[in-house]
Amino acid sequence: MPFESFVEPYLLRLGLSLDKHRTPSAAGLRALHRAHIERVPWETLEVHLGRPTTVDPHEAIVRILRGRGGCCHHLNGAFATLLTALGYDVTWHRGGVQSDTDSQPPGATGGHLVLTVDCDGQTWVVDVGFGEALYEPMPLRAGSYRQGPFTYRLRPSQVEPGGWRFDHDERGDFAGMDFTLEPAAPADFAEQHAATFTSPDSRLVRIASVMRRRANGVDHLRGCVLSSTDGTDRTQRALTTADDWFGALAGTFGITLAEIDPAERTALWEKVRAAHTAWQASRAEQSA
Known part of the structure; x- marks a missing residue:
């Protein structure tokens, strides 16, 4: 993709200028x-619209320019491509997310893509693909880092020799992420990406999710529940109609889905609502 066709x-x-x-x-x-x-x-949402995606960063850029987003492979891959075009020294790395403290860290499986950028004499951890974690880059240096109301920790990994561990804030949606410093390429993530977007056991397949990190908090649409976290305060609102749901997509996350027709909108809402109902039933069974 030529520089001039996507950078500006x-x-x-x-909201920036070249x-x-x-x-x-x-x-x-x-x-x-x-x-x-x-x-x-x-x-x-592409999963629930029945549209397959790949780890090709240029494919992700096209979606982003249409007003959409994506998951870690899409967002970090696209951002890496933009940064490289702007002259930054960017390296891709394999990572793996630990979903909760009760599970074992998976190591750098490639289920997550994380970036490092060498700039101004320092190496930075760059990650716009978490959805509700880093607001800005962190230096690749062990320590605790406060960003808005959240505190993150970076330390040597205990499961990935020579790698690093990102510990999420205790209020976060996952426990942490281990990553290797070995350089990676898009092909290194293809298998994990395909599994994540097609396996019935994947939470990305089970329930639709949209997240956005703000300077002072996080907005999260999970199924039919919209939640907002601002430091110690958390609010939740059930979205019980299609108008409410699509209104939240546009108003909170800037996703208008202008590219889909009315029939597709209806089918998407019905699928999201059915999946949300099944998810609620599953959670109720687990807690019983």
């Missing part, structure tokens, strides 16, 4: 990261 439109999607991002810098990297997190949501 991509920056416009982020004139201010012609030279790589740590300050520029932070601004790009924050803008991407705020304006491009983490979302799994």
Whole structure:
């Protein structure tokens, strides 16, 4: 994809201009990261629309330019491509997310894509693909990092020799993520991506989710429940009608789904509502 065909439109999607991002810098990297997190949501709607996706970053860029988002492979792959085009020194790495503290860390399976960027004499951990974690880059250095109301920790991995461990805030949607520093390429994520987007056991397949990180919190649409977290405060609202659900998509996350017709909208809502009902029943059985 030629430079001029996507860089300026991509920056416009982020509310930024090329004139201010012609030279790589740590300050520029932070601004790009924050803008991407705020304006491009983490979302799994393509799964529920029955549209297969791949780990091709240019495919993801096309979706982002249409006003959509994606999961970690899509968002970080697209962002890496943008950063590279802007002159940043970017490396892809395999990661693996630990869903909760009761499960074992999987190691760097490739289920997650994480980036590092060398800039201004420092290596930065860059990740716009969590949906509800990093708001801006972290230095690749052990320690605790406060970003808005949340605190994250970076330390050497105990399961990935020579790798690193990202510990999420205790209020986060997952426990943490281990990653290797070995360079990776899109093909290294293809198998895990396919499994994540097709396996009936995958939570991305079981229930539709959309997330957006803000400077002071997180918005999360899981099935038919919209929640917002701002530090210690958390609100939840059930979306019981199609108008409410599509209204939340557009109003909270900026996803209008203008590209789908009325029949597809109806089918998507019915699928999301049915999956949400099944998910609620499953949770009730587990807690009984």
